[in-house]
Amino acid sequence: MIVLGLGSNISNTVHTREENIATAIRLLGNHPRISIEKVSFLYETEPVGLKEQPSFLNAVIAINTDLPPLELLTICLATERQMGRVREVRWGPRNIDIDLLVYHDVEMTTTVLELPHPRMPERKFVLIPLAEIAGHIAVYKGKTAQELLLSTIDDSQVNVYGAINPSGQAATLE
Ligand SMILES: Nc1ncnc2c1ncn2[C@@H]1O[C@H](COP(=O)(O)OP(=O)(O)OP(=O)(O)O)[C@@H](O)[C@H]1O
Numbered sequence: 134m135i136v137l138g139l140g141s142n143i144s145n146t147v148h149t150r151e152e153n154i155a156t157a158i159r160l161l162g163n164h165p166r167i168s169i170e171k172v173s174f175l176y177e178t179e180p181v182g183l184k185e186q187p188s189f190l191n192a193v194i195a196i197n198t199d200l201p202p203l204e205l206l207t208i209c210l211a212t213e214r215q216m217g218r219v220r221e222v223r224w225g226p227r228n229i230d231i232d233l234l235v236y237h238d239v240e241m242t243t244t245v246l247e248l249p250h251p252r253m254p255e256r257k258f259v260l261i262p263l264a265e266i267a268g269h270i271a272v273y274k275g276k277t278a279q280e281l282l283l284s285t286i287d288d289s290q291v292n293v294y295g296a297i298n299p300s301g302q303a304a305t306l307e
């Protein structure tokens with residue numbers, strides 16, 4: 134299974150947080166070598182790490198692709214750029230964040246890409262949507278998202294916010 138994490142905590146009058154997530158899904162799904170297989174609910178989540186920032190909307194998606202991990206990362210970063218993301222504070226506010234969480238059973242640590250995503254076990258905003266779409270699949274050191282949830286130290290709030298239109302119809306890129 135290949136899983137991406139999506140997050141947004143900046144909205145404006147043109148693009149709401151949910152539109153930002155839907156737009157990212159639509160752009161990724163438009164790639165000729167990527168198909169979107171599953172989309173979790175949207176969750177409203179308390180900021181983790183840097184707490185003094187607006188709450189996030191988070192979701193995860195399962196995709197199918199023959200792109201190798203580094204090429205997939207490049208596409209995720211290009212999609213963020215296409216959506217006008219400006220990198221400022223680490224762990225700070227962003228209109229869109231696309232993380233590569235799981236790429237089958239690949240384990241790698243390079244300066245540009247770590248798999249599986251190393252901070253997954255301490256992020257309920259990832260584990261809860263992951264448990265929803267892939268609860269019984271080993272995602273991190275042989276553990277499922279459900280198992281990781283039982284031992285996570287993260288006690289932040291994560292609440293269902295709504296469903297995403299998987300085709301991203303409601304969202305437009307101006
Ligand atoms: N699994 C991964 N998915 C996405 N980016 C990764 C991954 N592993 C390493 N990176 C690197 O992290 C860099 C910074 O990513 P980003 O600015 O989105 O971090 P962040 O979202 O602030 O923090 P975090 O990595 O804790 O989610 C990317 O340019 C990428 O090279």
Ligand SMILES: Nc1nc2c(c(=O)[nH]1)N=C(CO)CN2
Binds near residue numbers: 224
């Ligand atoms: N709730 C929540 N907190 C975060 C998030 C996020 O997506 N959701 N992303 C971060 C940087 O990757 C830091 N903190």
